[in-house]
Amino acid sequence: MTAILKRRESESLWGRFCNWITSTENRLYIGWFGVLMIPTLLTATSVFIIAFIATPLVDIDGIREPVSGSLLYGNNIISGAIIPTSAAIGISSTFNFMIVFQAEHNILMLSFHMLGVAGVFGGSLSSAMHGSLVTSSLIRETTENESANEAAWPVVGIWFTALGISTMAFNLNGFNFNQSVVDSQGRVINTWADIINRATLGMEVMHERSAHNFPLDLAVIEAPSTNG
Secondary structure, three states: OOOOOOOOOOOOHHHHHHHHHOOOOOOOOOHHHHHHHHHHHHHHHHHHHHHHHHOOOEOOOOOOOOEOOOHHHOOOOOOOOOOHHHOOOOHHHHHHHHHHHHHHHOHHHOHHHHHHHHHHHHHHHHHHHHOOOOOOOOOOEOOOOOEOOOOHHHHHHHHHHHHHHHHHHOOOOOOOOOOOOEOOOOOEOOOHHHHHHHHHHHHHHHHOOOOOOOOHHHOOOOOOOOOO
16 A cells, blocks of 8 residues: 655645635635624624613704713613614604604605605515515516516615605605695695694604794694784
């Protein structure tokens, strides 16, 4: 029996490090992107936890009214947030944001919002019914057994959603149909548009009472004269 011994080539420390980073034998693949991602995620997670526990109060509205968002200042896991007005934890905060956003921008009557809802919910419906984000309503079938799956419907929906939010940033709001129905005598016939408008205006002025003036169209009595 003849044995052949092959001398192993010496490898530099950098070479061994590169092989370890890009090795698929590791339990968790790291890769070069992971070299940046893993320390960044660890740092961000640590800072978030510390901030969630001990962030000081913030004058978020600029009206000398400190708002707390951390656990040490009386919040719990639902009401707490790093930025006090952007708490994404808890459905209550989400609904509050949605109602106030509707009051300030009338987003329910914005075409982009409608298309965004149709796209995202339509994509969810397609996923639930067909098992994938099919787009058979937009793309003709490829063969008799399958259709091209480009996920165009939810993608276009997300685009319109982003367009809607970006539009609101420039205060280009939804259509206004308030008090648009009147009888033969000129008296307003309230529609759901008027009811939603009054309800959301009330939510707007009540969620930050010291930052808004109560709108006159919600007052139950005539506003007093300021001219004496």
